[in-house]
Every structure is written in structure tokens, then in C-alpha cells.
Amino acid sequence: MSRYSQVAYIGILVALALVLQLFENMIPMPSGLIPGVKIGLANIITLIAIIYLGFKKALLVVLLRTFMGAFLSGRFYVFMYSGSGALLSVLLMGYAYYRYQKYLSIQGISILGAVGHNVGQILVASFVINTDLIIFNYLPLLMVSAIFTGFFIGLVVQLMKKPLDSTLLGKFSQG
Amino acid sequence: MKGMKIGDFILIGMIVVIAGGLFLYSQLIQLDGEGQKVVIEVDGKVMKIFDLPQPEAIEYKVQIDQDDYNLVQIEGNRVRVVEATCPEQVDVHAGWISKPGEMLVCLPHKLIIQIAGEQISDDEVDVKTF
Amino acid sequence: MKKKGIATLLVIFFIMAAAGCAKKTDEETPTIKTNFLMGTVVTVKVYGANGKTVADLVLDKLENLEKLMSVNISDSEVSKINANAGIQPVKVSEDTYEVIRRAVEYAEATDGLFDPTIGPLVQLWGIGSDHAKVPAEAEIDQVLPLINYKNVVFDAKARTVYLTQVGMALDVGGIAKGYAGDKAIEIYRENKVKSAYINIGGNVMVHGTKPDKSLWRIGITDPRASREDLMAVVELQDSAVVTSGDYERFIIRDGKRYHHILNPQTGYPIDSGIISASIFGEKSFDADALSTSVFMLGVDAGIQLAKNKGVEVMIITEDKKVIMTDGIRKSIEITNEEYAE
Numbered sequence: 001m002s003r004y005s006q007v008a009y010i011g012i013l014v015a016l017a018l019v020l021q022l023f024e025n026m027i028p029m030p031s032g033l034i035p036g037v038k039i040g041l042a043n044i045i046t047l048i049a050i051i052y053l054g055f056k057k058a059l060l061v062v063l064l065r066t067f068m069g070a071f072l073s074g075r076f077y078v079f080m081y082s083g084s085g086a087l088l089s090v091l092l093m094g095y096a097y098y099r100y101q102k103y104l105s106i107q108g109i110s111i112l113g114a115v116g117h118n119v120g121q122i123l124v125a126s127f128v129i130n131t132d133l134i135i136f137n138y139l140p141l142l143m144v145s146a147i148f149t150g151f152f153i154g155l156v157v158q159l160m161k162k163p164l165d166s167t168l169l170g171k172f173s174q175g
Numbered sequence: 176m177k178g179m180k181i182g183d184f185i186l187i188g189m190i191v192v193i194a195g196g197l198f199l200y201s202q203l204i205q206l207d208g209e210g211q212k213v214v215i216e217v218d219g220k221v222m223k224i225f226d227l228p229q230p231e232a233i234e235y236k237v238q239i240d241q242d243d244y245n246l247v248q249i250e251g252n253r254v255r256v257v258e259a260t261c262p263e264q265v266d267v268h269a270g271w272i273s274k275p276g277e278m279l280v281c282l283p284h285k286l287i288i289q290i291a292g293e294q295i296s297d298d299e300v301d302v303k304t305f
Numbered sequence: 306m307k308k309k310g311i312a313t314l315l316v317i318f319f320i321m322a323a324a325g326c327a328k329k330t331d332e333e334t335p336t337i338k339t340n341f342l343m344g345t346v347v348t349v350k351v352y353g354a355n356g357k358t359v360a361d362l363v364l365d366k367l368e369n370l371e372k373l374m375s376v377n378i379s380d381s382e383v384s385k386i387n388a389n390a391g392i393q394p395v396k397v398s399e400d401t402y403e404v405i406r407r408a409v410e411y412a413e414a415t416d417g418l419f420d421p422t423i424g425p426l427v428q429l430w431g432i433g434s435d436h437a438k439v440p441a442e443a444e445i446d447q448v449l450p451l452i453n454y455k456n457v458v459f460d461a462k463a464r465t466v467y468l469t470q471v472g473m474a475l476d477v478g479g480i481a482k483g484y485a486g487d488k489a490i491e492i493y494r495e496n497k498v499k500s501a502y503i504n505i506g507g508n509v510m511v512h513g514t515k516p517d518k519s520l521w522r523i524g525i526t527d528p529r530a531s532r533e534d535l536m537a538v539v540e541l542q543d544s545a546v547v548t549s550g551d552y553e554r555f556i557i558r559d560g561k562r563y564h565h566i567l568n569p570q571t572g573y574p575i576d577s578g579i580i581s582a583s584i585f586g587e588k589s590f591d592a593d594a595l596s597t598s599v600f601m602l603g604v605d606a607g608i609q610l611a612k613n614k615g616v617e618v619m620i621i622t623e624d625k626k627v628i629m630t631d632g633i634r635k636s637i638e639i640t641n642e643e644y645a646e
Contacts, residue, residue, distance in 0.1 A: 103182025111183070115190060140194035141230075147187055300524035300538055301515070302348070304546045304583060305507035305553060 009053065010061055017045040017065040018072065039149050043113055046090050047106070047157045052164065055094035062090045080124055088120030089113040106161075107154030114150030118142040211290055213254050215247065218285040227290070228252045239284045247288060254279065254288060336360045342367045343482055344377065344433075345506025351493070352500040352516050359496045363489045363503060370488070373401050374481045376424065376474070383475050387424060391471030394460060402464050404477050404484050404590075405457070411594040412454035415610070418601040419594060420569040424474025425451045432565040437556045439563060445572035452569045483593025486510040486545055490589070507553070509546040510589045520636075527641055528552045528581040528621055536641040537619070539633070545589035549596040550581040566600055577603035580623050585633050586616035604628060 020041040027039075042065065049058035066086050070079030093113040096104055104112070122139050211227040215237060222237060232250040234257070239245070245259040245266065253273035256266040261281040269279050272290060279288040336356030339348045347367060349360045374383045382397045383405075389395050397405075408421035425448045431437045451472050458467040468475070482505045489503040493512045502511040502521060511521040520540040527536040528550050539546065551564035551574070568575040582600045584592040595616055599607035604620055608630065611618040617633035627639065627646045639645065 103180055104186065105180045105183050108180065108183035108186050111186060111190070140198040143190050143194040143197075147190055300522045300535065302350075302502055302504050302509050302511070302521070303507070303524040303526060303532070303535065304504075304509045304548045305526035305532055305550065 006053070006057070010049075010057060010064075013045050013049055013053075013061050014064045014068065017042040017061065018069055020045065021065070021069050022072075040089075040114055040117055040153060042086070043089060043093075043110065043117065043150075043153050044156050044160075046086070047093060047110055047113065047153065048160070048164065050090070050094050050097050051106075051157075051161075055090075055098070058094060059090055062086050082121065084124040085117035085119075085121035089117040092116035105154070106158045107151050110154030110157065111147055111150030114146035114153065115143055118146050211252075213247075213249055214289045216287045216289070225249050237284075237286060239286070243284060245281055245284060245286055254290065256281070256288070259284075338364060340364050340367075343371045343375070343485065343505060344478060345482070347506065348504045349489070350502050351498055353498050355496055355498070359492060359498055359501070362496070363492050366488050366492060367485050367505070370400060370481055370485050373398055374404060374477055376476055376478060383477060386466050386468060387474040390468035390473040394458065394463070394465035394467035396463060396465045399464070400484070400488075402459075402466065404481055405466055405475060406459060407590060408477055408480050408594065409454050409457055409459075411598060414614075415598045415602065417454060417569060418575075419598045420452055420454045421475050421477050421480065422452050422454050422457060422468070422473055423567060423569045424476040425472060426567055426569065426572055427476050428474065430563075430565075430567065432556055432563070433554045439556070439558045440572075449570075449572050479597065480590065480593055482506060482508050483545075483547065483588075483590040486589025486593070507548060508589060508593060511541060511544055511546075514542045525583055525619070525637075526550070526552075526581075527644075529625075534641075536621075536644045537627075537637055537639045539583075539585065539619075539637045541585065541636055543587070545586050545592040546583060547589065547592040547596040548581060548583040549600040552580070566597060568601065575601050577601060577607075578622050579603060579607070579620055581621040582607065583619045584611065584616050585618070585636075586614075592616060 024039060024041050045065070046058060046062055049061045053061075066079060066083040069082065090113070093109050093116070096109045096112050119139070122142065213225040213227060215222045215224070215235070217237065217239065223235060225233065225235070227249070228251050229249050232248060235247045235249070237245040237247060239260075243260045245261065246257045248255050248257045253271040255271045256269070256279055259267055259281060261267070261283055266279040266281045266286070266288070272279055272288075280286065334354075334356065335350050335352045336359075337348065337350045338360040339346060341347070342364065347364070349363050351357075351359045351363075353359070371381075372378060373381055375381050376383055376387065378384060382395065382401045386395045386397070386405075405421060408419075412420045426445070429440045429444060429448055451470060451474075453470075453473075456469040456473060457475075458469060459465075460467075466475075485505055486503060486508055487510070490510055490512050493501050498512065500513045500516050502509065504510075507526075509523055511523065514520055520542050523539050523541060523546050524535040525537040525539060525546075525548065526532055527534040529552070530536075549566060551562075551566065554565035555574075556563050564574045566575050567573065577600065579600050582596050584596040584599065586592045586595070591614060595611060595614055595618075599611055599618055599620065601607075602610060604622065607620060608618060608628070611630060617630045619627065619629040619633060619637060621627055621644060625644050627644050629637065629646065
């Protein structure tokens, strides 16, 4: 795949991630004290990017969509919270994908990503709000819920594998 | 479940263990009295106590009698009365409170909402000048 | 390779996160130390991991300053100046020089109502010691001529202080506390402390905000009740709060109360209609000098002086009326209804 196609695909993925993020914001979720607690639909894109474009480009996709997402929502703090979560998430998923493919299925990797996402957000939130109570009060719950949301995301990605394999993306990652 | 591998289960197990550990620890440190609480009293009797901070916004309706009520909202570290049938609306106008010793009062309802927690002294000051 | 890079990144991330958590918890643990220094009770509260070290540094500095300036220590620099009054100049340290120099500046600003050469009069009355008395008029008349800030001679190059008349004596015990407060803040800054206070016998200096970013709550004592009772609370950050009152040190003789703020011109406790004056300012030295000065000057001249010097003030008169400058009103909450503006 030429460089231009890659750039185009990156652009598409970022756009898709943003759309998913916007769509998710419309779903009422009890977010209370910590904004950014969500299903994490955008992680579908992140995972696809890791699988088909490689870690470095996936990182680029994540950075771009986080930045643009915060820009679009008009609030800076969103960038901090979801950015840290997304960053940790892509790092963990990328590492897991390369190192542990033998032991972890796509769902497992996705669960790891979801946990990373929550942990990243909580750490930043606890630093900004200047309390460590958040870590103990919310993290356990978020971690367990990450198992479910992560699994769901992983399942979605797995279902998309066959259709994606036959597109240009699929041929790129195999070639 | 398509292709679940051994690592998946190990991962889930670890998450549950860590989450459980954090949770237990949080219960332990609460005993030190680190947490603050919202205490809602009507006519001298304690109606309800909420821990602070609250991750999600909570609304609690204090039903005084058939027609009268105070709608209490707790969010994060702070409390307020969103809506009430108090004639003078003193508690609603007070807005949010968040520090130990602060209180919201509705006299006709004999309602007091206080934040209890670590207090430095009866006068809630950090230091005195004289 | 790629894998090692990711691994290192992760490790670094987690170490930073863990360090961040640890650091934050440390920043919320306060160190509280209390000591009897400079003739009064001193309390230091410092938040942060280095709290204990910093608190010790502060208390050491205060002990140092006491050794230099206390008139109750026979070989302090101030005592030496007093012993050499009318004889010769005495070389002193920078701290002592600065305190005396600035005290004399305040004497000039108040036309002598605030006068650091009030030593002989203070000794005569002995308020606060166990030989307190109401002196005879003749005794007071004898001592008054010795009180004159204009007879303090400075040599900046040699860093000496000279009292020109035999029998003159400096008393900077009060103002030294103000100076000490500022020194404590310097120590806090040098050691990157973000949240702390020091209370030197009622002279309060708060540094930064509290760890949760809220303002420090400083209680103002009710002048006519016990020290535990407050009449107001002021919420501030990075400020000095110093109060002069007629209730801190006094003696009662024949049913009459004599407080410790003596008028250097009459020789008797000042009667200005004020029972308490609290100054709110940036520097503790200025707040200290001004609280005494304002107390002496009375309401109108006192408010004028405070405004000139760029500080806020709250005055309580003998009929429990409260007068305050506009700048501090929003930060003060009067908690005792007996006091009102």
C-alpha cells in the first residue's frame, strides 16, 4: 500500500473514532465526578489500527483522535482525561498484541486496553482533583466493568476481522 | 466465545484480584475516619448518612410530611438542596456546601444537613490570631 | 527493538504514576511542632514530605533570632547595645540591624508613638513578668526622657547601633516576632513548601493555601472573652495576620486594668478607644509594627496609616463596634453577633 493510501486510511480511522466518540457521548452514562467514563467504542478503532497498521500508526491514530476530540468538544480537560486513558490503553494493547498473541485472544487484549484506559483516567483525575480516594473508591468498579466492555469491544473487532481482511487494509498487514 | 485463550482468564483473574484488593483497602482506610459524611437530620433524628465523595450524583428526597419535602443533591464532595417546599428557601439559596461544619437548614421542616468529618477544632479554624 | 521500547515506556509510565501517587499522599501529611520561643508559644504546621526538616529549620531560626534580640538574654546583641548605651556603638548581625533599622522607620512614621527605645518604660512596668506593678508618676517621669528613637545612631557600613544616652534601652521583643514570621516564610519558599503556617504567639503567617487548595481559616479572638472564643474568621492565603489587643497582657490594680501597650509619650497604657486591631498584609514585620501603631493612633489616624502602608485592618472599639477597610471585608466573617460594623 502506498504512503498515500496509508495516510488516507489513518484519516478514515481517526474520523471513525471521532464519530464513535460523539455517538457515545449521546448515550447517557452515569459519569458523576469523572468525565470520560464510557464503553470505549473508539477502542474498536484503536485495536483495528494496531492489528492492521501496526503499533506506530495506531499510536498516531490515537493521538490524532484524542486531540481532535478534545478540540471538538471545546473543553481542555477532556483531552487530559481521555487522552491519558487512550494513551495507556494503546500502549498496553500494542505491547500485548506483539508479545502475547499466543496467550491472549483479541478479547483479552481488548480487556487489557479497557482496563488501561480506566486506570489512566483515574490516575490523572486523582492528580488533578488532588485526592487518592478516587483510586480506591472507583477503580475497583471501573476495572471490573472494563472486563465486560473490553470483552464486548474485542468481540466486535473479531467479528469485523473477516470483512476487513479482504480490504486493502487486510492485504497490507499480511503483505 | 470464539477463540478465548488461557491468557484471557489469567488476565481477568488478575483484574478481579487487584480490584478486590483495592476495594478492601478502601474499606480499611475509611475506618481511620478519613472519609467525610453528609448527615441529614429531621427534628433531631438522623434520617440518612451518605459518604463523601460520591462518584455519581445522588438525589435524596427528604419527605417531611405529605406535602413537604426537600430534595437533596450530593455530587462529588459537595451537597446542596436543589428544590424544597420551605417557605423562605434558605437552604436552596445557600447553594453548595462542602466543608465539615457547614450546614444547610430549613427551619420550618426542622431539617439540618451537615457535613461531618475531620474537624480541626470546634470553631473550624486552622489557626488563631490574638 | 520495538518491543523493548514499548516495555521501557510502560515501565516509565508506571513508575511515574506510582511516584505521583506517593508524592501526592505525602503532600497531604502535615507536620505540627510547638515550642516555647521568643517568650511565647510558637506553632509551626508544614505540609509535605520534608515537613519535619523544614519545621525544625524554622524553629532553629527562631531560636537563633531570640538569642540575638531578646532583652531577657544578657549576652544577646540587643542586650549588648543596651549595656553600651551612652558608651559606644555595638556591631550586630544583619538580622538585628534590619529589625532595629525598620523599627525606627516605623517610629518616624508614627511620630514616635511606636518607639523601639521604649525599653526602660517596659522594664519599669514589668507587665508580663512576675514583678509587674503600676509605677509611681515620679518614676515614669524619670524614664520618659530616655525614650527617643531619634537618639538611635546607625552606621550602615560598620553595621553598628549606638544609643546615645546612658540608661536608654531597646525593646524589640514584639517586632522581632514579626521579623521571624517573614523569615519562616523565606524558609518555606526555599524548601519548596507549598502549604504551611506559623503562629508566633498570635502572630499568624500563612503560606500558600491548604493542600486542598482552600484558603486558610484564621480565627480572630474575642477581645472580651477567653482566648478560645472567636468573634470572627478570616479566610486568606499567603498573608500575615497580626493582632494587637488590650487583653493579651495586663495587670489589674485597684480595680483598674492596665494593658501592655504603653504610650511612650505619657508613660501609661494607651487609651485610644481601641481594644483590638488586626492587620492583614503581605509581610509579618509590617503587620506587627502596624498593629501596634494603629492601636496607638486610634481609629481615624490608624485607618489612614494602614491605607498609606497598603495593608488592610479591622479595628474593634471599646463599645464593640467593628471598623474595617474595604479590601478585607469579603474575606471576614463575623461570627459573634455582639460585634458588628
